[in-house]
Amino acid sequence: MTRKTANDFPPEVLGLFDKYVHGQISRRGFLDGAAKFAIGGLTAAGLLEALSPQFAHAQQVEPTDARLKTEWIEIAAPGYGKVRAYSARPADAKGKLPVVLVVHENRGLNPHIEDITRRVALDNFIAVAPDALFPLGGYPGDEDKARELFGQLDQAKTREDFVATADYLKKLPAGNGKLGVVGFCYGGGVANFLATRVPDLNAAVPFYGSGAAIEDVPRIKSPLLIQFAEKDDRINAAWPAYEAALKSAGIKYEAHLYPGTQHGFNNDTTPRYDEAAAKLAWQRTIAFFNQQLRA
Incomplete structure (x- = not known):
């Protein structure tokens, strides 16, 4: 078909x-x-x-892929008390590796984001993806139920848990002390937010996410690689003000808009996926992390 x-x-x-x-x-x-x-x-x-998403159809890396070591970890955090996260790293890692925090969309840690986490790890990173829905039982296996649960979260607490997770990952014994974050939609907004709250964040890649609060932009220390869909009026409407604030504060950033694409173009589980744009955006993402996290 x-x-x-x-x-x-x-x-x-x-x-x-x-x-x-x-x-x-x-x-x-x-x-x-x-x-x-x-x-x-x-x-x-x-x-x-x-x-709607077709997870099995789009999976690129099997959960049991022998090239990777995967596990679930728990991290103490001030918001809801504990964060549960999916971790993947190369099974034959040599030496300490950069760490990438992967932040999901507004449905929690679903199979697609687990797959994204494994893809990051195959590029020789330690990749860790928290599930913001863990305090409410975790991703429920159903996208509609996940969205309903997501609306019940106290986002102030959730944001503090992401900050605590970033701080934890900076100090991972197997990490090289460098941390990047990549997020999609809701997660893109979290990536922008973390850039304002984690002074020693080394790189942030928001995919079609809400920008950081304008008044917080001067606090950003990490370089940004910002990915936009062309046909995404809801997100793009705020970009001129965000870009002006980045320029005014002297923040190092790149921004790419992918012609003809819809919000969610990197998500290969739905028809909004754009293969050419997603491949280019992903190549840029990995190259950016290699540049910022391995020097």
Whole structure:
């Protein structure tokens, strides 16, 4: 079966899906809005299913891949008391390695982000992905339930737990003392936030995430590699003010906008995935981490 892409869906349906994914409309709101675009035997529910993640289809690195050592770790943190995270590193690591903190979207640590964590590790990093939903039982195995749980988190506490996790990872015995962070959507916002709160962060790569609070931008010390989708008005609307603040504060940054792409273009579990853009963005990400974390 040919894999669907964003071009197979009306822009209005993609817009409704983005609102649904980010909690701006309910499932019923999506179905009602998409009903008028349900043609050719495809129902509104069918459109939603077609746009939803297919984790097994997109997995690139098996959880049991012999090239990696994976484990679950727990980290003491001030927000909810404890963070549970998925860790992956090369099984035959030689010497101390840079550490990359991987931050998920607004559904917690789902199989896609676990796979991303393994991909980072295969590029010779220690990769660690916390699950912000751990205080509520962890990722529930269902994206809708995960979104519902996510709305119950106290984000002030969650942010402090990410800060504590970053501090812990800077001091990992197997690490070389250098730490980078990469995050997607919600995680992109966390990456920008951590750049303002972790003075010795060495690199941050937010994918289509909310920018840091403008008043906090002067506190950023780490270089930024900022990845944007072109068709992402919700996120892109705030970029001019964020960029002006970065320039005013003299922050070192690169920003890339990928033509024709949708929010979530790096997520290869959904039709919004753009293979060419995702590959280029990922190459840039790994090259940036190699440059910033290995010197």
